Amino acid sequence: METTLVETLPHVTWVGVLIKAILILAIISAIAGFGTFIERKVLAWMQRRQGPLHVGPYGLLQLAADGIKLFTKEDIVPQNANKFIFMVAPIITAATAFIALAAVPVFPDFTIPSWIPLLGDTFVPAIAADLNIGILFVLGMMAAGLYGPLLAGMSQANKWGIIGSARTAVQFLSYEVVTGLSILAPIMLVGSLSFVDFNSYQAGGITSWLIWQQPVAFVLFLIAGFAETNRTPFDLLEHEAEVVSGYATEYSGMRWGMFFIGEYANMITVSIIAAVVFLGGYSEGTLGLAILLKVAFFFFLMLWVRAAWPHVRPDQLMWLCWKVLMPIAVINVVITGIVMMV
Amino acid sequence: MSKVNIKIDGKEFAVNEGEYILNAARANDVFIPAICYLTRCSPTLACRICLVEADGKQVYACNAKVKEGMEITVDTPTILQxxxxxxxxxxxxxxxxxxxxxxSGECELQNYTLALGVDSQSYRIPDTKRENKNWSSVLHYDAGLCIVCERCVTVCKDMIGDAALKTTKRGGEALDKEYKASMPKDAYAMWNKLQKSVIAPSNGTESTECSDCGECAAVCPVGALVSRDFQYTTNAWDLSRIPAVSAHSSDGFQIFYETKPASIEDREKKIFRVTNEWNYVSLDGAARFAYDFENRGVTKDPEAFDKAVAAFKQAKTVRFNSVITNEEALMLQRLKEQMGIKLYNPEVRKFQKFLGYYQDASGNSLYTTDTDTIMKQSDFVIAIGTAMRNDSPGLKYAFNNVQKMNKGAGLYFHPVGDTLIPTFGKSLLSFTHKVGLEEAALYLLLDLFADAMRLPEEVSAYIASFKSSETKTIKEKVMKSVTETVVDEETGESKEVTKKVPEMVTKEVSVERNGLVELLGGDAEKFEETFAKMMKKKESFSLMVGEDLYYHEKAENIAHLIALIEKCTTIDVVMTPPKSNALGVALICDLDDEAEGYTIGYNENGDFRLSALGEGDLDMPAMNQQEGTFTTMSKRVVPTNAALSYGGYELNDIVSVLIEGQRETIDWTPLLPTAKGYRAVAFDDLPNGYTNEGVENRGYLLEVESSEVAVPTIEKFDTSLVLEGEIVYRCNPARQFNDFTDKSHEIFEAFGLYASPAKAESLGEKVEIVFENGTLVVDVIVDPKIEGDITKLSDFKSAKDVYTLFGESRYKTVTMRKV
Amino acid sequence: MGLEQFKNRNVGTQNYKTLDVGVSPQTGMERFKQVAKRTVKGELFVGLGVVMKAMVKALFADDMHTVKYPFEKMPISPRYRAIHDMLRLLESGHYRCIGCGLCEKICISNCITMDTRYDENQRKEVSEYTINFGRCIFCGYCAEVCPELAIVHGQRYETASEQRASFSIFEDMLSPVDQLNLQQEYQGFGAVSPNADENIKQTPLAY
Incomplete structure (x- = not known):
């Protein structure tokens, strides 16, 4: 399918992309941090508690305090750890999470007002890198993110770490299948791998949202997304009650913080994908408020689920993936294909 | 002793004849409640709760003797009521x-109140204000708590002999009359008496002026009488009891050191008090109050230890005293055997020699009786050469107890007059003789008690030479009957009335005069009559021999005389070892007469000083910090335990370096010389207690061997040896024995010259005593119980070296100058 | 609500109701059916609903359970056994302790020690008193045994301190002589807390 949108838009310069990249990095990091605050608050409310309260108004500066704490904590590398890999692993997690965001429309495009010196009139695109295989790239990058926990767990010379990394491999690889298959059906419908095309496909209002055409794919994608982002009920990688802290057992300070940021960035990525692919994406008119609400809903859903539901066992997780979700996804693809043919 | 069979609550027991029901029951583990009764004292009948039914009649178990076939019921409903x-x-x-x-829970009042289930009070009377009082430097009396059981009074009179306490008027209100009808009889009688009395010093003053033995506080069933120092410092339950032996007098009293951490800051244990099994053993003031003489805070000082070892290697003499265990004495003896070091112990040497003379003359390896046997059996005691009140409290108690409990009689010979001893009993004769006439006293005993058949002829002849018969004109009062005619004033009748009117008659009688009695300062005229009274119904005779005789110039002859007395009379003899473990040292060590060359002093002066007093060149454990055995006056080897910890070196450590030692000091216990009567028994196997019958079951008795020897030859005594002039007697005040008693904070008797009040007045406050070989400036202290001009000079401070001043004797003629 | 049902400990005669837990699936088909049923039935969403309701109530109906601890404190039971208080006589202001030593004796962790002496007024005086809070297990025996109600458990449960000795000095435990009116008696082991009525709820036993 030909894209006509690109031609109507101003030219995307490298400055614009750079600005976008910096914005993404800054904002998503901040949001990830803020996400922890939100998570603590929401969980607290759902458990009739107050949550962070004393640092700053409503405890808002708690995340700054946490940040300072993480930055100033001693960086411990275990004696028998593979030092290099141990130190690199959190960077992989954080990096892949942010790289994935490069191909995701984070918020609408805009042009820097011309009165701002140097950067005036620079067009900042919605997507830093509008690849025409955006979805593939994002999924691929998230899959690559598996190396973070995997290497972290294996390098740290800790049995809980090993178990954590084994679980990582099993869980991420398995659910990669479900994610791919579930999102395949919408891709077939849209006929493109570009997020921009998905957005345009659903531009006709709520009724044109893909969720109505692909409800099964949506549910599957959501479930797989929980698993991919390592959220309750599928947070088996670092399930405290079973494996202390899984792959992150030996990490402290900012290295541990990078896993954290990576996890929250991934949550945002998944939320954005879900919003763009199934819930109509960002519409031009609402100044990006729509996409923000949609992303926020998915983010909230993740916290909500965490407050309400228990963990599953690893074997239940595998059973669910291979015996339930994967077959359904395949059937969904087949049915979609048949419908399209007919 | 013959046995009788009795039944208590249906159970049959064979008990000693003549025993009180209470004691018979106690001996057989039958419980009869009793508060006021003390085993070795006379029944007081103050508490009346020992009421039992014997053969259908209610009797007091402490006062009624068992009879053959007696059936006793301890509890009947009326008795319980x-x-x-x-x-x-x-x-x-x-x-x-x-x-x-x-x-704090050891209260007999509390126990019996609970045991008898008193849960309500039916009687009442307004209370009388009763004051707290300090009776002496050690006694505190809380009259409010006192239940007037009179145990204190009884023990002081019957056992201690001071009779310093009595009951006095309380000034309480009279009982409500209706109680007489409503109350049980005995309870009413008891209450009536209780309400009227309270305890007070018997001399009418506020202070007891006694020997401060504290036995009254020990026997007090409630908290009325306690030691002033102990009061309110701790609870009884916090104290751990460590059985030990009193380290001061040679009586070897069994005591319990009661220890607890000293304070919150100082968790090192401290002795808070000394207690005793007061039913079976009575302590003197030193045993009870001289307990904190430990060498505190000592750590191992290897440098000093090396110096000590070097000192021993170059030493020619070890000087020590009798404050030493058998084990340590044995170690020193081994040093002598293997290294040729001389052992010098002036305290014991004379006693050892005397014992040797006695053994040779009598064939007995040791004297024949002991204080316990005397108390149980003897009814006639004789004491020669011992200042009983000061030297040997055990002898004093026995002497007194015989007078009080066995209806006994006594003879007391001593140059220093004593006002207390004559008060022990009525049939007691006290001779204050001249110094040096101890032999005469022994001859008198031969005269009085010897079986004439067994006495060698020349001795009989010698004794007879003192007797003289003389006719004397005496005036006698004779009652004469006079018949008078009396006219009755009313009737006018005349009657013949026979009246008895005294009339003085002169009479000529022949009087046996005993020159010996006269020589000894007795009343020769009345003696015979008095002595005949004293001898009535007497069966068992004992002789107590004291330190004066060991230091006598003719000690050998005296020992022979004693051997002869034993041979020719039924008198048994007990000798007082001068101090602490003198008997043990005398038996174990071969002592030398002189010190020479480099001398090591063990708690004594010397060139190198081992000291448990904390001021020597190497610290040693004090007696309350070490285990070991003592040989007591009762010929018993008794164990003592360490009450307090000690961190320094012991004698055993030094001996182990010098010659072959043992791992622990107590490993020497089985090695004590069996030839001297000791047994090869391990320390840990030695028992340490009393049975319910009051039989002493502590350690073991020394084996006493006796062999037949020829009748000892004795010399005539020499009156020229009698000392005249200003005489000083080496004698400690009661409660003081050595540096250790002096170190104790509850012993207040000072070092000085003790004199009778009259003598003290003439001497002034301070005197300089000039001996042949030195002078000494001392304070003069009044001892109201001394009579006469002889003064007593303390010897308990080894630093003053009083032994050297006195040399070979215990009495010295000196010159005194007022200072 | 009566307490009879709690007092009846005779389990045999109680009227228990058994919960119908159904039958576990045996065959594959049954298992499939169970999964399908549970998936469709939406039990999971009930869970979501519950927590959402809780949140809404917490936020808007003031049903928040948080106690802002250092600023707010829960009323604690009078039976609570925290750092000991040594009480004074209200009339004279003299401390009540007579130095009988029962607390020292009964203390099962051996943490109470006292020194006593005979004082000028012929009374037993406690010259030193200390509790080693490093050892104290707050069993309450000392307060139980005290014949004078002199040692009681106070309400000072915040016992973090730089030194163990911080609480152990007699003077610190003694109620300040100028605040005798605030002195609290220890209600003892049977006492109910002041808010006991509010706290009474149906416990599972009552169902």
Whole structure:
């Protein structure tokens, strides 16, 4: 399918992309941090508690305090750890999470007002890198993110770490299948791998949202997304009650913080994908408020689920993936294909 | 002793004849409640709760003797009622301050109140204000707590001999008359007496002026009498009891050191008090109050230890005293055997020699009786050459107890007059003789008690030479009957009335005069009559021999005389070892007469000083810090245990370096010389207690061997040896024995010259005593119980070296100058 | 609500109701059916609903359970056994302790020690008193045994301190002589807390 949108838009310069990249990095990091605050608050409310309260108004500066704490904590590398890999692993997690965001429309495009010196009139695109295989790239990058926990767990010379990394491999690889298959059906419908095309496909209002055409794919994608982002009920990688802290057992300070940021960035990525692919994406008119609400809903859903539901066992997780979700996804693809043919 | 069979509550027991029911029951583990009774004292009948039914009649178990076939019921409903009423009466107005009371749960009042189930009070009377008083430097009396059981009075009179306490008027209100009808009889009688009396010093003053032995406080069933130092310092339950032996007098009293951490800051244990099994053993003031002489805070000082070892290697003499265990004495003896070091112990040497003379002359390896046997059996005691009040409290108690309990009689020979001893009993004769006439006293005994058949002829002849018969004109009062005619004033009749009117008659009688009695300062005229009275119904005779005789110039002859007395009379002999473990040292060590060359002093002066007093060149453990055995006056080897910890070196450590030692000091115990009567028994196997019957079961008795020897030859005595002039007697005040008693904070008797009040007045406050070989400036201290001009000079401070001043004797003629 | 049902400990005669837990699936088909049923039935969403309701109530109906601890404190039971208080006599202001030593004796962790002496007024005086809070297990025996109600458990449960000795000095435990009116008696082991009525709820036993 030909894209006509690109031609109507101003030219995307490298400055614009750079600005976008910096914005993404800054904002998503901040949001990830803020996400922890939100998570603590929401969980607290759902458990009739107050949550962070004393640092700053409503405890808002708690995340700054946490940040300072993480930055100033001693960086411990275990004696028998593979030092290099141990130190690199959190960077992989954080990096892949942010790289994935490069191909995701984070918020609408805009042009820097011309009165701002140097950067005036620079067009900042919605997507830093509008690849025409955006979805593939994002999924691929998230899959690559598996190396973070995997290497972290294996390098740290800790049995809980090993178990954590084994679980990582099993869980991420398995659910990669479900994610791919579930999102395949919408891709077939849209006929493109570009997020921009998905957005345009659903531009006709709520009724044109893909969720109505692909409800099964949506549910599957959501479930797989929980698993991919390592959220309750599928947070088996670092399930405290079973494996202390899984792959992150030996990490402290900012290295541990990078896993954290990576996890929250991934949550945002998944939320954005879900919003763009199934819930109509960002519409031009609402100044990006729509996409923000949609992303926020998915983010909230993740916290909500965490407050309400228990963990599953690893074997239940595998059973669910291979015996339930994967077959359904395949059937969904087949049915979609048949419908399209007919 | 023959046995009789009795039944108590249906159970049959064979008990000693003549025993009180209470003692018979106690000996057989049958419980009869009793508060006021003390085993070795006379029944007081103050508490009346020992009421039992014997053959259908109610009797007091402490006062009624067993009879063949007697059937005794301990509890009958009426008796239980009676006892409960008595306990209720005791609880009337008894202050409820059990929380702070020093009895802290050891209270007999509390025990019996609970045992008899007193849960309500039926009697009441207004309380009388009763004051707290300090009776002496050690005694505190809380009259409010006192239940007037009179145990203190009884023990002081019957055992201690001071008779310093009595009951006095309380000034309480009279009982409500209706109680007489409503109350059980005995309870009413008891209450009536209780309400009228309270305890006070018997001399009418506020202070007891006694020997401060503290036995009254020990026997007190409630918290009324306690030691002033102990009061309110701790609870009885916090104290651990360590059985030990009193380290001061040679009596070897069994004591319990009661220890607890000193304070919150100082968790090192400290002795808070000394207690005893007061039913079976009575302590003297030193045993009870001289307990904190430990060498505190000592750590191992290897440098000093090396110096000590070097000192021993170059030493020619070890000087020590009798404050030493058998084990340590044995170690020193081994040093002598293997290294040729001389052992010098002036305290014991004379005794050892005397014992040797006695052994040779009598064929007995040791003297024949002991204080316990004397108390149980003897009814006639003779004491020669011992200042009983000061030298040997055990002898004093026995001497007194015989007078009080066995209806006994006594003879006391001593140059220093004593006002206390004659008060022990009525048939007691006290001779204050001249110094040096001890032999005469022994001859007198031969005269009085010897079986004439067995006495060698020349001795009989010698004794007879003192006797003279003389006719004397005496005036006698004779009652004469006179018949008078009396006219009755009313009737005018005349009657013949026979009246008895005294009339003085002169009479000529022949009087046996005993020159020996005269020589000894007795009343020769009346002696015969008095002595005949004293001898009535007497069966068992004992002789107590003291330190004066060992230091006598003719000690050998005296020992022979004693051997002869034993041979020719039925008198048994006990000798007082001068101090602490003198008997043990005398038996174990071969002592030398002189010190020479480089001398090591063990708690004594010397070139190198081992000291448990904390001021020597190497610290040693004090007696309350070490284990070991003592040989007591009763010929018993008794164990003592360490009450307090000690961190330094012991003699055993030094001996182990010098010659072959043992791992622990107590490993020497089985090695004590069996030839001297000791047994090869391990320390840990030595028992240490009394049976319910009061039989001493502590350690073991020395084996005493006797062999037949020829009748000892004795010399005539020489009156030229009699000392005249200003005489000083080497004698410690009661409660002081050595540096250790002096170190104890509850012993207040000072070093000085003790004199009778009259003598003290003439001497002034301070005197300089000039001996042949030195002078000494001392304070003059009044001892109201001394009579006569002889003064007593203390020797307990080894630093003053009083032994050297006195040399070979215990009495010295000196010159005194007022200072 | 009566307490009879709690007092009846005779389990045998109680009227228990058994919960119908159904039958576990045996065959594959049954298992499939169970999964399908549970998936469709939406039990999971009930869970979501519950927590959402809780949140809404917490936020808008003031049903928040948080106690802002250092600023707010829960009323604690009078039976609570925290750092000991040594009480004074209200009339004279003299401390009540008579130095009987029962607390020292009964203390099962051996943490109470006292020194006593005979004082000028012929009374037993406690010259030193200390509790080693490093050892104290707050069993309450000392307060139980005290015949004078002199040692009681106070409400000072915040016992973090730089030194163990911080609480152990007699003077610190003694109620300040100028605040005798605030002195609290220890209600003892049977006492109910002041807010006991509010706290009474149906416990599972009552169902």
């Amino acid at each position: 009676e006892r409960r009423a008595i306990m209720e009466v005791y609880d009337v107005n008894h202050p409820l301050q059990c929380g702070v009371c020093d009895k």
